[in-house]
Amino acid sequence: MANSYTKAAFHLLVSAEEAAMLRLAERAVDILDTNGADEDLALGYDSLGTAFHALFPPKGASMFESFLDLFDDWSFPYLDCRIDLDEPDANGKVMAFFHGDQFGVEPVAKLIRIACPSVLPCGFAWSSDCDRLQAGEFGGGAVVITADGIDWHSTTGILNHALSRAEDPGRRPSTAMFSRCAAPKTTSPTGTTPTDWARYRAPRSFAATRPPG
Template sequence: MANNYLTSSFILEMTAEDAEMVRLAQRASEIVEDPCISDTGRDLAYADLGPRFAALFPPKDDDDFGSFLDLFDDPDFPTFDCSIVISEPDAEGQCKVSFSGNQFGVDQVANLIFAACKSALPCAFSWAHTCDALRPDEFGGGCVIITDAGIDFHSTTGIIGRVLGTGAGPSETPKPLFDPALVSIEQKRFSHTQWEILVCYNGQRIEQYGDKIELAGKEYRGHPREVWMAVAYREAIARDMASRLPVVEEAAITAHLNTH
């Protein structure tokens, strides 16, 4: 058995106002994760976050936290998967905010920085994917570039592909359309109630993800295959492994990302 880690640690400097928004986002994450909070309590907790939070993350789809949950690929797991520490403001009103973790939420942290930390832009951070066993293709990493224009993700796979022209990264040669038959979804079971899902496309590793494990009757079950197929599609397109499908076909696949 081997363990995989997605690690990152970095510090951003930003205004005290933006740092406060990060703190409020941490609190919001705790609120929406708490299964014991009633609907009324949830509404009151949202109001307690204040008008600046409400302006940045307004209610959506009959949910006060609807816009906030858009930060996360899976709204059932609204956590940033990292430790966030905020310093006291210095004489110029600037704060240092550190982000670190061993199973780092790259996407959601990048989304948070882009949405709430405009004073820190442009900025970037790097991440590493490692394994405590020396297995082939279990090591890599990447970086995220965040500017006012948006978020740009880069992986070592893509960088190597661009340099070698193998198609792993953006190149002049158009990629074939995404083919579900090329998706590999493998369960990595650690125990009866713990496992992760390794997703690959066309023989190339995408990522090993934590699964949402629930007891259904007498069996423990995770996300259905359709969810992992949607993840594979999203990542294969983002990493330039394949070209996008027509709109209707794409919508049929990616719809599962919106419900899990």
């Protein structure tokens, strides 16, 4: 039996307010992990304070649906990474270290875009690998995050693009291997989501696993 991994590790220098928001996002994940009734989740949402509410306005019976939009699967709302925060420096900046070996590329990128506007534009690289030498289990990519949206880049897309150019040298350069996702439901022009690139799964919609309504 083989184990597959999606790995990433990077630093971002954020403001103290943004660092506090990252901690609140982790608390929100912990609250959702209780699988409580909507009334209990709503109380947990209220406890996160006005700064969190401003970025993730109350929506739905649990009040958490705006926050849940970070996640492809609402029944699995996890960032799948650790966020270590240093003490603020003399300028009030905080070094944030994001890292994990089952890294949630999509939710972390979306969280950074919303919660850490001072670092934009920014980005990070990720890798996918396996503890056995199996074909199709190794690759990776990069994410570019701006105020306008998120660009997803994958080694699979880069390779396919390069092969297409090799087969047709006269073909004009294309950006079709990249995707700017201004909304969570957007998929890439190649028919895959960033999670699919990482795990080499069949194409699926961002909205496929969300509750109706």
